[in-house]
Amino acid sequence: xxxxxxxxxHHVVVTGAAQGIGEAVARLVVELGGHVSLxxxxxxxxxxxxxxxxxxxxxxxxxxVSDPKFVQHMVDQVVQxxxxxxxxxNNAGIVRAAMITKMSADTWxxxxxxxxxxxxxxxxxxxxxxxxxxxxxxxxxxxxxxxSSDAGRRGTIGQINYGAAKSxxxxxxxxxxxxxxxxxxxxxxxxxGVVETEMTETIRSEKFRDRVxxxxxxxxxxxxxxxxxxxxxxxxxxxxYITGQYLSVNGGYTIGM
Numbered sequence: 001x002x003x004x005x006x007x008x009x010h011h012v013v014v015t016g017a018a019q020g021i022g023e024a025v026a027r028l029v030v031e032l033g034g035h036v037s038l039x040x041x042x043x044x045x046x047x048x049x050x051x052x053x054x055x056x057x058x059x060x061x062x063x064x065v066s067d068p069k070f071v072q073h074m075v076d077q078v079v080q081x082x083x084x085x086x087x088x089x090n091n092a093g094i095v096r097a098a099m100i101t102k103m104s105a106d107t108w109x110x111x112x113x114x115x116x117x118x119x120x121x122x123x124x125x126x127x128x129x130x131x132x133x134x135x136x137x138x139x140x141x142x143x144x145x146x147x148s149s150d151a152g153r154r155g156t157i158g159q160i161n162y163g164a165a166k167s168x169x170x171x172x173x174x175x176x177x178x179x180x181x182x183x184x185x186x187x188x189x190x191x192x193g194v195v196e197t198e199m200t201e202t203i204r205s206e207k208f209r210d211r212v213x214x215x216x217x218x219x220x221x222x223x224x225x226x227x228x229x230x231x232x233x234x235x236x237x238x239x240x241y242i243t244g245q246y247l248s249v250n251g252g253y254t255i256g257m
Contacts, residue, residue, distance in 0.1 A: 004238035008033030010141060011082045012235060013075070015065050015122055016092030018045035020197035021147065024224035025089050025231050030057045032232060037061060037078045037085075039092070065092045065118030068125075075125040084133060087235040088126040090119045090146040090169075095199055097158045108161045115165035119146055119172055123187070127180060134183045142185040145234045146173050150193050150250055166191075170246055177244030186243040188234045193250025194221045217252035 012029050016022040017038035023045075026036045030053050038046050038060040046060035061077065063070035078085055093115045096107045123144055130142040151159060152166025173189040180187060194212060213219065230249050233239055248254050 005233065005236045006033055007087075007232065007236055010034040010086040010235070011037070011078070011084060012087035012089065013037045013039060013078060013085055013122070013126060014089045014091060015039040015118070016147075017049065017060075018042040020199065021192070021195055021224050021227050021231075022089070022091040023049060024228035025091065026058065027053065028225075028228040028232050029087075029235070030054075032236070034087075035082065037074075037082075039063070039065065039074060064114070065090075065122055066113040068121045071118075071121040072125050075122075075129060079129055084138070084140060085126055085129055086141045086143070088122060088144045089231055089235070090122050090144065092118055092122075093147070093162075093165075093199070095159060095162055097162075099158055100160050103160065111159075111161035112165055115162065116168045116172075119169050123172065123176055127176065127185060130185045131180065131183050134185065139184065141237065141240075142183075143235050143239070144176070144185065144187045145231050146187070146189045147231070148173075148189045148191045148246060150191055150248070150253055153191060153248075153254060173246065174244050181243045186234075186239070188239070188242060188244070189246040190227075190230055190234065191246050191248045191250065191254075192222065192227060193248075193253040195227045196221050196223055215253055216250070217255070220251065222249065222251065 012034050014022050014026045017026050018040035029036050036058045040046050041064055043062045050058045050060050061074045096111050098107050146169050148169040149166040151163040156163040173187050177187040
């Protein structure tokens with residue numbers, strides 16, 4: 001029976017893959033029949049994940065997406081080893097909190113470098129490969145999913161750097177979709193609310209939990225496993241006519257046109 005969510009024979013690069021949403025996405029890609037290249041700065045966690053998934057279905061690359069030379073080298077290695085990249089999940093991100101008047105230039109720049117510039121570097125390097133492949137007559141799937149956040153749509157207190165970066169990710173998504181969709185490369189974004197990961201421990205703490213939960217109609221936070229499913233939907237043939245969009249996955253935290 002045809003399964004529109006199948007990722008059989010798809011090779012997908014997942015950044016920020018050592019934990020949280022990235023790890024969950026990597027696991028689901030493999031369950032759906034795909035192969036993953038995992039990217040993160042945490043070598044030990046990547047090695048363990050490859051052991052869990054199996055070396056025949058996963059490999060890893062240690063480095064920061066904020067380094068364009070590393071990103072291009074990683075992409076070149078993946079293409080050389082596997083022949084092509086069908087999907088990219090731009091998930092790597094960090095949080096460095098401070099109120100606006102107290103945020104240092106370094107704290108601002110660290111988040112911009114990873115959460116915004118890193119998305120651009122990975123999208124650019126993988127996109128060049130996908131376009132070259134399309135121009136050579138290869139019609140195999142090509143999909144990029146950029147991970148954004150409600151912070152990029154509504155703003156956030158104490159994380160103006162994060163909110164700015166995640167808003168920028170939406171702009172990157174729309175611009176790339178306009179340029180590359182005629183080449184058969186689809187680019188979309190997922191805007192998450194609160195997902196139960198290490199990055200959201202503070203907002204899920206006793207101090208903030210009830211206030212945040214009161215704004216979520218579904219009355220709960222998302223698990224990483226639940227968050228991975230819409231990402232894989234956008235990677236899969238099930239979303240073949242979707243590009244340049246953002247999908248809000250937040251339990252109803254934002255509702256509207």
